[in-house]
Amino acid sequence: MKHLQAVTACLVVCCVCAYTFVIPHGVSQSPIALLGHLAGSGVAYAEEAWRKEFDDICSRTEGSMALTKEELRELIGRGEKLKTVVETLDESTKKVFLKRLQMCVDLYKYLYEVKENK
Amino acid sequence: MKKALFVLTLTLVLAGLTLAEVGVKKKRPLPPDYGKVIIKNHSEAAGLAPVAFDHWLHRANFTCRLCHVDLAFAMNAQDIDIRAIDNMRGYFCGTCHNGRMIYDKRKVFESCAAEVTPETKDRCERCHSVGLEVKKEHDFAEFARKLPRERFGNGIDWEKADAEGLIKPVDFLPGVSVKRASTEIQKDISLEAKVEGMPDIVFSHKKHTVWNGCELCHPRIFIGVKKGRTHYSMTDISDGKFCGVCHGLVAFPLLDCQRCHAKPVGQPAQVPPAPPPVT
Numbered sequence: 215m216k217h218l219q220a221v222t223a224c225l226v227v228c229c230v231c232a233y234t235f236v237i238p239h240g241v242s243q244s245p246i247a248l249l250g251h252l253a254g255s256g257v258a259y260a261e262e263a264w265r266k267e268f269d270d271i272c273s274r275t276e277g278s279m280a281l282t283k284e285e286l287r288e289l290i291g292r293g294e295k296l297k298t299v300v301e302t303l304d305e306s307t308k309k310v311f312l313k314r315l316q317m318c319v320d321l322y323k324y325l326y327e328v329k330e331n332k
Numbered sequence: 333m334k335k336a337l338f339v340l341t342l343t344l345v346l347a348g349l350t351l352a353e354v355g356v357k358k359k360r361p362l363p364p365d366y367g368k369v370i371i372k373n374h375s376e377a378a379g380l381a382p383v384a385f386d387h388w389l390h391r392a393n394f395t396c397r398l399c400h401v402d403l404a405f406a407m408n409a410q411d412i413d414i415r416a417i418d419n420m421r422g423y424f425c426g427t428c429h430n431g432r433m434i435y436d437k438r439k440v441f442e443s444c445a446a447e448v449t450p451e452t453k454d455r456c457e458r459c460h461s462v463g464l465e466v467k468k469e470h471d472f473a474e475f476a477r478k479l480p481r482e483r484f485g486n487g488i489d490w491e492k493a494d495a496e497g498l499i500k501p502v503d504f505l506p507g508v509s510v511k512r513a514s515t516e517i518q519k520d521i522s523l524e525a526k527v528e529g530m531p532d533i534v535f536s537h538k539k540h541t542v543w544n545g546c547e548l549c550h551p552r553i554f555i556g557v558k559k560g561r562t563h564y565s566m567t568d569i570s571d572g573k574f575c576g577v578c579h580g581l582v583a584f585p586l587l588d589c590q591r592c593h594a595k596p597v598g599q600p601a602q603v604p605p606a607p608p609p610v611t
Contacts, residue, residue, distance in 0.1 A: 269510045275547050276512040306418040313404040317547040324551035331558050 264299045268311060271296065272318040278325050286326040293319035363487040364388065364472035367582040369409050370462055378416065379448060380460040387582050388486050389470055393435070395503040396578075397545040402509045403427050407552075407577055416444035425459070427508055484585045491539065501543065517541065523564070525593055532595040553577050 271293050274281065281289070293315055300311045361368070367387030375382045390399065399405045403424060406412045419426030428435065431442030443459060445452035457466055479498055482489040493499045503509070518537035525532050540549065553574060556562030569576040570586060580586050 272510045273512050276514065276545065277516050278546060279516050279518065304421075306415075306421045306423050309413065309418065310404040310423045314401065317401060317552075320552065321547040321550055324555070324557065328557045 264296065264303075267292070267296050268300075268315060272314065275318055275321055278321060281322075281325065283326060283329050286322045286329070289322045290319055290326065293322070363476065363485070366486045366585075367391070371409055371412050371414070372462075373410070373412060374415055375460055380456055381464055382462040383459045384461050385459070386470075386472075388472060388475070388488070391490065391501065391582070392475070392499050393501060395501045395543045396582075397543060397548055398501075398503055398505065398509065400548055401545055402505065408572075416446070419444040420446070427505065482584065482588075484588050485583075490584075494542070512545075521559070522595060526565070529597065531590070531593040531597050533592045534594045535592070 271289055274285075274289060278286070297312065297315060297319075300308055300315060303311065364386070369385040369387065370382050371385060372382030400407060405424065414424045418424050419429065422430060425443045428440050429443035431439065433440040441455065441458060443455075445456065448456055457464055458469075476486065476488055480489040480492040480496070481487060490499070494501065504511075518541070520537060521535040523533040523535060554562070564574050566586070568574060570580070572580070575592070576586070579592075584591055
């Protein structure tokens, strides 16, 4: 019971610290996401992970005409999955990256349809 | 009686002329104002004048893709949802306007502040300048003098300026842009003109992808997945759809017919080369 109280107290302290120190630097507004970030290898790593995935997905747009239907489907799936992560970020980051991600995913969906119609 | 009738007629004629000038006829913007965007979605609430954004100044230095894809700027003023906090966090205008970035040997001024104070007021009003007497740092006439001329829009042939290396729009910002593989250039598309005698349209994918990339146009502006399925009309384009999203607002205007209707009349349709014989 004492352990449970200690863990709860730790979590509360973590949340308060996160809201005080992390949010002004634009990482996340969701406490669950924050805990997720903090539970990883630090905030920077967590940020790096989603950004790396974003860069990887969106780096294929220019050569996307040459992608196969299978590759397009995979990129669409990864993009949709990443959206749920981006949605937990701070308002400004979310606004920018959701739009950017949507543009990539929409292009892949469009090309998938083009290939379907060929 | 005759005098009263004369006065009435004269009043009606003058009123008609006045309305014809301001109420019916669409005025062509002056070259420096072509492409100017007034952004006012959050300005009033912040107690500031709307933002006057000069496209000519920015398009001379950056590709359309960089701002509208990598920085996520919406393509029309109504959809632009930028708050001071976004800029201060280093997004949108704040990506470059952060007081640290050096461009062309000059520090790019910082955009936005937490509140408008006597110290920050001048900085705010560099952008929030609609209706204010703000001295511009860049002179359009001086800038345009060095570039190839065009009849409409800004009076600048941007395409030629780029081809001749007179402008070198940046397409990649480290830490912001995604490293992309080089674009696979799609073939030019020939579209049949609907009016007899009007040259057909030659749409150059190459010219458009240089500045725009793929995702700026597909599928948001051009959704058709099969050639011939989407019907383009000048009415729709004039209403700001399809080509009209850019042409008529920032890119050369629709008055410049032959820039798109470029295929000589009577020229036979180009037949793609036959595949090599199988041996």
